[in-house]
Amino acid sequence: MAGYSVRNLIVIAVLLIAAAWQYFSGQVGQSPSQTKGTTSTLASNTPAKTLAQLRAATNDPNAKFWTTVQGTVIKNLKDDQEGDRHQKFLIQVAQDLSLLISHNIDLAQRVPVREGDNVKVQGEYVWNNRGGVIHWTHHDPKGRQTGGWIELNGKRYN
Known part of the structure; x- marks a missing residue:
């Protein structure tokens, strides 16, 4: 040398x-919004068992189950206007796992989420090729099942 x-x-x-x-x-x-508060904070807010189930589901096109997660909003997306209208946004539930939230705003009030907000979400997870989507984040208008919700700053939207 x-x-x-x-x-x-x-x-x-x-x-x-x-x-x-x-x-x-x-x-x-x-980006800072992706790393800010997501590494240990989110992992401790969503139980390890739930995170393991979600990680396994990302590789299973047949995955479909009810779950509750907590995460940070990383991006607001354009509303889906086809059929029932849906508010859409992405949340980061762990450093390696983000989910699409699809919230029916014809059945439930719009959630005033902004990037960086922490939310808790209960709904049905369904596989997609980008990590999965949680929908049914609203009450069941026919009363057949419990339904889901989104919680922001202590207020529950269902």
Whole structure:
């Protein structure tokens, strides 16, 4: 290694270690809204058993079950206007897991969520190729099942 001083080699080694640390800690390429408060806070708010069930479901196209999760709103999406109208937004429930929330606003009040808000959601999980969707976040108008809800700042929307 002619031409390289020990000092230069140490600097290169430190830079490589720092880059590896950043890469393996999952921070590269994520915006502050994706990392802010999602690593340990969310994992402790959604039970480990539920997270394990959701992770397994992401690989199962037949997955469909009722669940309750807590997460941070990472993106508000455009309302779905076809058929029954649905408010849509994404929540991060763990560093490696985000879910689409599809909330029927013909049956329930719109939830005034903003990016960064923490929400608790109960509804039916259904597989999709992007991690899954939770719908039925509203009461059952026919009274056949309990129905779901979204909770924001202590207020429940169902």
